[in-house]
Amino acid sequence: MRFTGLSFREPRGISFRYRLEGYDTEWHEAGTRRSAFYTNLPPGNFQFRVEARTGGLLSEFTTGGNPMLAQMSFELVPRWFERRSMRIAGIILLLVLAAIAPLVIRQRYHHRGLQLEAQVRERTRELRDANEKQIRANMALQDSNLRLAEQVEERLAAERALQTSNTDLLALNHKLEDAQNQLIQSEKLASIGQLAAGVAHEINNPIAYVGSNLRTLQRYAAQLLAAMEALTAELTRGSNAETYAELKQIRAHFDVDALAADLPELVDESREGIERVAKIVRDLRDFSRIDRDNAWVVADVHRGLESTLNIVASELKFKARIVKNFGELPPIKCLPSELNQVFMNVLMNAGQAIKERGVITVDTGRSADKIWVSISDDGEGIPADVLPRIFDPFYTTKPVGSGTGLGLSISYGIVLKHGGTIEAASVLGEGTSMRVELPIEQPA
Numbered sequence: 420m421r422f423t424g425l426s427f428r429e430p431r432g433i434s435f436r437y438r439l440e441g442y443d444t445e446w447h448e449a450g451t452r453r454s455a456f457y458t459n460l461p462p463g464n465f466q467f468r469v470e471a472r473t474g475g476l477l478s479e480f481t482t483g484g485n486p487m488l489a490q491m492s493f494e495l496v497p498r499w500f501e502r503r504s505m506r507i508a509g510i511i512l513l514l515v516l517a518a519i520a521p522l523v524i525r526q527r528y529h530h531r532g533l534q535l536e537a538q539v540r541e542r543t544r545e546l547r548d549a550n551e552k553q554i555r556a557n558m559a560l561q562d563s564n565l566r567l568a569e570q571v572e573e574r575l576a577a578e579r580a581l582q583t584s585n586t587d588l589l590a591l592n593h594k595l596e597d598a599q600n601q602l603i604q605s606e607k608l609a610s611i612g613q614l615a616a617g618v619a620h621e622i623n624n625p626i627a628y629v630g631s632n633l634r635t636l637q638r639y640a641a642q643l644l645a646a647m648e649a650l651t652a653e654l655t656r657g658s659n660a661e662t663y664a665e666l667k668q669i670r671a672h673f674d675v676d677a678l679a680a681d682l683p684e685l686v687d688e689s690r691e692g693i694e695r696v697a698k699i700v701r702d703l704r705d706f707s708r709i710d711r712d713n714a715w716v717v718a719d720v721h722r723g724l725e726s727t728l729n730i731v732a733s734e735l736k737f738k739a740r741i742v743k744n745f746g747e748l749p750p751i752k753c754l755p756s757e758l759n760q761v762f763m764n765v766l767m768n769a770g771q772a773i774k775e776r777g778v779i780t781v782d783t784g785r786s787a788d789k790i791w792v793s794i795s796d797d798g799e800g801i802p803a804d805v806l807p808r809i810f811d812p813f814y815t816t817k818p819v820g821s822g823t824g825l826g827l828s829i830s831y832g833i834v835l836k837h838g839g840t841i842e843a844a845s846v847l848g849e850g851t852s853m854r855v856e857l858p859i860e861q862p863a
């Protein structure tokens with residue numbers, strides 16, 4: 420608010436004081452300043468008064484000649500929100516707001532709830548989707564697992580098939596090995612047989628006629644000697660002393676008496692010799708049995724053993740004495756020439772195991788439906804680590820060139836073919852015993 424005062428004496432020395440009645444409680448001295456500032460006045464009726472003075476501090480403030488000019492009244496109307504009606508309206512509004520706030524809040528919460536529900540639904544749907552995806556992935560995983568299991572199963576089956584074919588191959592290999600052994604054996608047999616057959620054939624005929632001639636010779640010699648004796652008697656009876664002396668001299672000269680005594684003995688010995696040769700030939704033929712085809716027959720094992728012993732006798736006789744303890748054996752169904760091959764292999768091994776001189780014992784016997792042949796020697800014996808291998812093909816401890824290592828493996832095959840067993844027992848340094856067991860009958 421601006422104000423002014425008028426003085427002719429001291430126009431610039433007027434000092435003022437003012438007071439806003441209704442607001443100020445005291446006068447404010449403004450000095451020569453001619454304005455007053457009020458801010459934030461409350462609404463209401465106010466009267467602004469101004470007094471002035473001149474002439475220093477001791478003079479009095481006055482309103483001059485016209486006090487009405489030194490005052491001004493005014494009313495400050497309240498602002499719209501300061502009005503009572505407005506306040507009441509505000510309170511009512513607050514009350515209304517307070518009343519509707521829970522509704523609004525509830526509404527909001529309801530809305531929020533709906534939103535949340537929608538969110539939950541959305542989230543649930545997402546989760547369900549994710550779950551379904553997971554299930555699908557799981558199913559795919561299960562599928563691939565199944566496929567994997569199938570593949571593994573296929574692999575295993577393939578492996579099993581491989582193993583089976585491997586086993587088959589092994590079996591085939593064994594069969595081949597057997598066939599090879601049999602081939603070697605039959606070749607061995609065939610060559611021995613051929614040799615024996617050839618020798619037997621060549622020797623048999625001359626032996627036959629030498630034997631028969633010897634028998635004739637024996638007869639002829641006996642006749643001749645008888646004739647000579649008759650002639651001598653006849654001549655002696657009718658002759659003189661001179662003729663008798665001459666006759667005696669001739670007889671002495673030709674040693675007729677000694678001849679007469681020796682001749683039958685000589686022929687006897689020759690016949691015995693030729694019979695022995697014939698027996699050897701028979702043994703050879705028996706051993707090789709080349710005269711019969713290789714068929715299963717019922718045969719006497721002792722006969723086979725005897726002929727084999729005779730065949731190997733030449734090999735053994737300087738080294739070993741043969742002791743035979745033969746029991747009672749029934750004839751058995753067998754392949755005789757092959758069994759002879761077994762006996763020969765075992766007997767040869769026994770002979771080879773004896774370094775200087777020894778004994779080979781051949782025992783035979785019967786137990787229930789089997790017969791057994793045991794051939795023992797008192798030779799060098801077999802070391803424990805060698806024993807399990809002696810039936811292996813080509814296993815030999817003999818020097819290169821002297822053993823093929825096939826004797827026992829071939830024998831094993833032959834005995835197996837007969838449904839029998841062949842076993843070795845040995846004590847190193849004391850000797851070896853080989854026992855062959857054979858069934859009497861063969862399955863039909």
Ligand SMILES: Nc1ncnc2c1ncn2[C@@H]1O[C@H](COP(=O)(O)OP(=O)(O)OP(=O)(O)O)[C@@H](O)[C@H]1O
Binds near residue numbers: 810825
């Ligand atoms: N009576 C035995 N005494 C000691 N060792 C034996 C006897 N019988 C067999 N053996 C051992 O068994 C091995 C195998 O015998 P096998 O008859 O199979 O072959 P080999 O005699 O060595 O050769 P091959 O018989 O083919 O001439 C022999 O090398 C030997 O070491």
Ligand SMILES: [Mg+2]
Binds near residue numbers: 764767822826
């Ligand atoms: Mg041998």
